Amino acid sequence: MSDPDLAIDLKKVTKVYKRRVRALDGIEMHVRRGEVFGLLGPNGAGKSTLVKIIMSVTRPTEAGGHVLGHPVGSKASLAKAGYLPEHCLFPRYLTGRQTLEFFAALSNVGKADRKKQASELLEIVGMTRWADAKVATYSKGMLQRIGVAQALVNNPDLVILDEPTDGVDPAGRREIRDVLLRLKSEGRTVFINSHLLSELEMICDRVAILVAGRVVQQGTLDELTVDRQSFSIEIAASADPTSLLKSALETQLKASFNITVPPKVGQVLPSTALTGALPDGTWLQVKDALLRIGTTDVALVQPVIDALRAAGIVIRRITPVRPSLEDLFMEAVGGVEGSHQAGAAIGARNSGGTRP
Amino acid sequence: MMTQTLAILIDAYRDLQARKLFWTVVILNILAMAVFAMFGTNDHALTFLWYEPFGRFLKPVDYKILYSNIVVGIWFTWIATILALVSTAGIFPDLLTSGSIDLYLAKPISHLRLFFTKYLAGLVFVALQVTVFALMSFLVLGLRGGLWEPGLFAAIPLVLVFFSYLFGICALLGVWTRSTVAALLLTLLAWGGIWAVDFVDKQSGRAIAMMNQQHEMQTREIDALDTQIAHEESLFASEGSGNDALAAQHAEHIAQLKQRRERAVTSSDRMIVPGTLATAQKVVYNVKSFVPKTRETLSLLDRVLFKDKDLQQASKPADDTAAEVPTPAPSPRFGPGRGPPGGMSGTSMTLVQAQIDRQRSIWWIIGTSLLFEAACLALAAWHFCTRDF
Numbered sequence: 001m002s003d004p005d006l007a008i009d010l011k012k013v014t015k016v017y018k019r020r021v022r023a024l025d026g027i028e029m030h031v032r033r034g035e036v037f038g039l040l041g042p043n044g045a046g047k048s049t050l051v052k053i054i055m056s057v058t059r060p061t062e063a064g065g066h067v068l069g070h071p072v073g074s075k076a077s078l079a080k081a082g083y084l085p086e087h088c089l090f091p092r093y094l095t096g097r098q099t100l101e102f103f104a105a106l107s108n109v110g111k112a113d114r115k116k117q118a119s120e121l122l123e124i125v126g127m128t129r130w131a132d133a134k135v136a137t138y139s140k141g142m143l144q145r146i147g148v149a150q151a152l153v154n155n156p157d158l159v160i161l162d163e164p165t166d167g168v169d170p171a172g173r174r175e176i177r178d179v180l181l182r183l184k185s186e187g188r189t190v191f192i193n194s195h196l197l198s199e200l201e202m203i204c205d206r207v208a209i210l211v212a213g214r215v216v217q218q219g220t221l222d223e224l225t226v227d228r229q230s231f232s233i234e235i236a237a238s239a240d241p242t243s244l245l246k247s248a249l250e251t252q253l254k255a256s257f258n259i260t261v262p263p264k265v266g267q268v269l270p271s272t273a274l275t276g277a278l279p280d281g282t283w284l285q286v287k288d289a290l291l292r293i294g295t296t297d298v299a300l301v302q303p304v305i306d307a308l309r310a311a312g313i314v315i316r317r318i319t320p321v322r323p324s325l326e327d328l329f330m331e332a333v334g335g336v337e338g339s340h341q342a343g344a345a346i347g348a349r350n351s352g353g354t355r356p
Numbered sequence: 357m358m359t360q361t362l363a364i365l366i367d368a369y370r371d372l373q374a375r376k377l378f379w380t381v382v383i384l385n386i387l388a389m390a391v392f393a394m395f396g397t398n399d400h401a402l403t404f405l406w407y408e409p410f411g412r413f414l415k416p417v418d419y420k421i422l423y424s425n426i427v428v429g430i431w432f433t434w435i436a437t438i439l440a441l442v443s444t445a446g447i448f449p450d451l452l453t454s455g456s457i458d459l460y461l462a463k464p465i466s467h468l469r470l471f472f473t474k475y476l477a478g479l480v481f482v483a484l485q486v487t488v489f490a491l492m493s494f495l496v497l498g499l500r501g502g503l504w505e506p507g508l509f510a511a512i513p514l515v516l517v518f519f520s521y522l523f524g525i526c527a528l529l530g531v532w533t534r535s536t537v538a539a540l541l542l543t544l545l546a547w548g549g550i551w552a553v554d555f556v557d558k559q560s561g562r563a564i565a566m567m568n569q570q571h572e573m574q575t576r577e578i579d580a581l582d583t584q585i586a587h588e589e590s591l592f593a594s595e596g597s598g599n600d601a602l603a604a605q606h607a608e609h610i611a612q613l614k615q616r617r618e619r620a621v622t623s624s625d626r627m628i629v630p631g632t633l634a635t636a637q638k639v640v641y642n643v644k645s646f647v648p649k650t651r652e653t654l655s656l657l658d659r660v661l662f663k664d665k666d667l668q669q670a671s672k673p674a675d676d677t678a679a680e681v682p683t684p685a686p687s688p689r690f691g692p693g694r695g696p697p698g699g700m701s702g703t704s705m706t707l708v709q710a711q712i713d714r715q716r717s718i719w720w721i722i723g724t725s726l727l728f729e730a731a732c733l734a735l736a737a738w739h740f741c742t743r744d745f
Contacts, residue, residue, distance in 0.1 A: 017744065055462040058744050075464050083462035089455035091367065093374030105363030106463040150459070 002066035007033045007158050007189035008054060010072065011064035015049050015213075023049045024060075025213040031206070033157075036180060036190040038200035040325070041210035042333050047193045048086055050210065051162050054191075055083045068158055077158075079108065082151035086162040086193075088143070092136035096127055096146050099135055100153050107154035114153070121149035124182075126175055140167030148176055152183075159183055160191045165199060177203055201325040209332040216332045221325065228323045231301045233291045236314035241289040242274060244313060249291075252307030254279050257286075278304075292321065360465050361473050368447065368477035377443040381485055384439065388431050389492040392423070396500030403500075419501040420661055427493065432515055433654055438544075440485065440519055441526060444478035445540040448530030448736075457745045467741040471531075475733065478523050479516060486515045507660040514657050517722060521648035522547055524729035528736040531743075547650070554651050557644050560637040561712045567627045574624035581617040585610060648725040655713050656721065662710075 003009055008031035015024040023046045031037040041047045052058035056073045063072040070077035090099050100118035109117060122131045125145040130138065138146065144167055151159055164180075165173045173196075180190050180203055194200055200207060201221065209217040217224050238244055249255040257276035273287035283294035293304055301318070308315060323331075372378040394405055397419045401408040451457060451474055460470055490511045498504040525546050530539040592606035 052458065052745070055458075057458050057461040059742070075466055078462060078464040081462070083458070085455060085458035085462070087455045088459055089453055090459070091371065091456075093370055094367075098370075102363055102367055103459065103463065105359050106460065106465060108357075108359055108464060110359070 002069045004069070005032055006066070007031050008037075008067050008191065009065045010050075010054075012062060013050065013053060013060055013065070013072065014062040015046070015053060015058065016061045023213055024053070027210075027213075027215055029208055029215055029218065031189060031191055033189050034184065034187050035205040036184050036192065036203050038204035038207040039191065039193045039210060040195075040197065040200065040207060040329055045210045046213040047210055048162060051083075051160055051191075051193055052085075055081065055160060057085075079154065080157040082154060082156035082159045084144075084147045084151040084159075084161045084164055086166070088147050088150075090135045090143065090146065090150075092134065094135055095132045096122065096135060096138070096142075096149075097131040099146055100149055103150045104153035109154055117153055117155070118149075121152055124152075124179060125149045126172075141169055141172045144168050145172065145176070148179060156188065158189045158191065160193075162193045163195065164192065165194065165196055173199065197325040197329055207325065209329060211333055217328060221322070221328075224328055225323045226296070228327075229296045230292045230294050230321045231296075231298075232317075232319050232321045233293070233301075233304070233308070233315060234317040234319075235289050235291070235308065236316050237289055242286050244311070245286045245289075245291050245308070246274060246276075248308055248311035248313060249276070249278075249284065249286075249304070252310055253303060255284055257284075289316075296320070357469075360463075360469075361476075364470075364473045365477050365480055368474070368481065371450075372443060372481060375443075378481070378484075381436075381439050381443060382488060385436065385485060385489045386492065388427070388435070389489065389496055392427055393496040393500050395422070397502070416501060416503055417662070420497070420503060420505070423493070423497060423501075424658055424661060428511070428654055428657055432489075432511070433651070436485070436489075437519060437522065440482050441522060441540060441543060444481055444523060445526050445530065445543065446536040447474055447478050448527055448740075449534050449536045449539060452531065452534045452745070454745070461745065468737055471737050471740045472733075475523070475527055478527075479520055482519045482523075483512065483516050486512050505661060507657075510660045511657055514653060517726070518650055518653045521650060521653075521725050521729050524732040524736075528732045528739075531736045531740050550647050550650055553640065553644050553647055554649070557637070557640045558651075558709070558712075560633060560640060562709060564629050564633060564637055565712055567629050571624055571627035571629075574620050574627055578617060578620045578624060581613055581620060585613045585617065588613060645720070645724050646728065648728050649721045650725075652713060652716060652721040653725060656718065658710070659714065 008029065010027050010029040013024055013027040013029075014022070016022050027046075027050060029050075039047050039050070049058060053060045053063060053072065054067055056075060056078060060073065065072050067074070067077040068080055091102070094102060097118050100121060101114045104114040104117055105111075119128075119131075122128045125148055127142065127145050127149065130142060135143070135146065144164060148161065148164055151161060159180075161180075165176055168176060177199065180192070183190050184203075192200060192204070204221075206218070206220050207224070208215050235241060235245065246257055250257070255276050255278050257274055273285045273292075276284045276286075278284065280300075282300060285292040285294075291304075291308075293301055295301065305315065305318070369378065396403045397416065398408075402410045404410070451460065451470075461467065465473075490509050493511070494505065494508045497508065522543055526539050526543040529542045530536070533539055533542070588606060588610045592603065592610065
């Protein structure tokens with residue numbers, strides 16, 4: 001049974017190519033209806049393969065779950081899905097308008113609706129002026145706009161876009177972003193595969209990070225960064241701000257320094273910083289005139305502020321800090337690659353592959 | 357479903373039009389037919405435009421043979437087919453280009469239907485071309501040869517079926533290699549192989565048929581000589597006794613007859629088909645059963661255009677008034693080719709080849725060829741449906 005609240009519900013999706021290349025390894029992924037979902041991952045992580053399996057372009061080795069209520073790989077789900085592939089290649093002999101009408105016809109849209117839909121979409125993606133020029137004459141950005149419009153010709157419930165802003169100038173990116181937000185406001189589900197993390201951060205409700213064919217992180221940005229969020233306190237400059245902060249915290253709050261900070265924190269924060277913790281376990285980090293406190297609870301920050309003020313330290317700024325998507329991405333990629341390297345090293349040791 | 361099919365067909369037409377191929381091929385077809393239309397026939401001569409420079413009579417059936425040999429045998433069989441293959445060879449490789457195939461497969465159309473609709477698009481292109489050409493042929497033969505032949509329109513399905521054999525191979529190679537040039541060249545290579553098998557079959561079949569025919573003729577001659585020798589010997593027995601001069605005359609005549617008989621027997625023995633040739637022909641025939649019969653499929657048009665009496669008429673001198681005027685030489689396809697054993701005339705070979713072709717059933721010619729095509733398409737469709745894009 002498929003969950004009606006989920007547009008995409010993938011279970012154990014696996015793809016093994018010839019020569020036993022395992023592109024996807026038991027993917028579990030859930031995309032709720034009406035949300036904007038971002039898929040991130042380094043090159044070769046299997047993102048495009050996953051998208052192609054969802055759109056039944058590529059056959060999975062093994063797949064469970066549903067897309068728009070139909071089993072994964074079923075053509076029935078495609079009637080209400082739109083797709084913009086990466087590096088899409090439109091027939092060069094067609095005009096932009098003909099392209100939209102042609103792909104609308106392939107989606108079984110009636111003739112009258114095709115024409116109306118094409119005109120509206122050309123307007124939305126800002127291509128009305130070039131609608132009757134041949135696709136062969138279009139720039140990369142114009143092709144992407146037509147590609148986005150093409151993905152919407154069948155009035156889909158689910159729109160899957162593979163690198164939609166690839167080659168598009170900043171103004172075009174903004175327009176495409178607006179189109180996606182408009183789709184979201186209309187209650188459609190948008191699934192984006194992109195390298196532009198800052199853009200995804202702006203529009204995505206939830207993200208999944210794919211590394212080496214596996215989902216290593218999945219959820220809202222808040223969910224994914226909850227144990228990495230902190231408050232940052234910047235003090236007025238002095239001769240040795242680090243020692244000043246350390247001394248104040250040790251004296252006033254009995255903080256201890258030079259302890260090991262949890263790995264996740266260590267990767268998010270500068271590795272050269274002085275790290276420590278309060279007696280209740282809240283981690284601290286001092287780097288020059290900046291103090292970071294590992295909590296999202298404002299009440300826990302108050303004693304620290306009091307202690308600093310009691311030590312005569314002037315506070316310049318207090319800001320809540322949340323790791324960016326890029327931080328998360330780098331952390332996830334680095335973590336997996338690190339474990340791969342460690343695994344490889346262990347494998348080498350076990351097989352006697354160490355140097356004499 | 358029709359919306360998708362029509363969209364793909366119209367798209368194929370737009371593609372060909374954009375590459376200037378559709379109208380280029382139409383114009384080339386018109387030019388070819390226009391050149392043929394320069395020649396015509398009236399009630400007493402072969403004409404060139406409005407003149408009679410050749411001064412020779414051409415029977416209506418010979419004008420049809422001329423059409424069959426030049427237009428069907430050369431233009432349709434080779435030139436137009438190569439043009440059609442060049443035009444359509446890119447259909448599958450272009451579809452399978454990365455970035456293009458994703459757009460198609462992400463639409464609610466099954467892989468199988470997409471494959472066969474694209475295949476149909478290639479055939480529709482050829483059907484349109486052949487229809488235009490058949491209409492032109494009908495008018496040219498009617499206006500320039502006085503032959504109004506509705507049977508010419510049988511060329512539409514026949515040429516289409518003939519082309520479909522090659523297009524099936526081309527589709528398979530296109531899906532397999534994803535390269536237009538490779539698909540085209542390998543299809544031409546395969547066609548060359550088909551032609552080679554047909555050539556061996558045709559030549560061995562002709563040789564066997566002609567040897568059998570010669571053997572029969574020699575046997576009849578031997579029988580006639582035996583009768584004549586017996587008659588001479590009875591005359592010699594009744595009239596020759598007592599008349600030495602007459603007896604010597606009869607004896608000499610009988611000796612001559614016996615010499616002729618000896619020669620006929622020797623010649624007849626030479627005309628017995630060697631076992632190796634018969635076996636080889638059988639092997640080639642069996643091999644041919646598994647490959648497309650391209651020549652024979654187009655030759656079916658001759659079955660429609662030419663009745664048995666037409667062939668007989670073609671083999672005789674025109675008529676009394678034209679008896680002194682030589683008839684045109686029979687065609688390469690109907691005609692001589694390489695000289696047969698026993699030095700038979702081209703006209704006899706025409707009849708022999710026509711008889712061989714007509715002995716072969718339509719089921720064997722088209723049915724087995726379509727089975728080959730179906731196998732190619734099944735393999736191509738399977739590969740198309742199961743490969744990763």
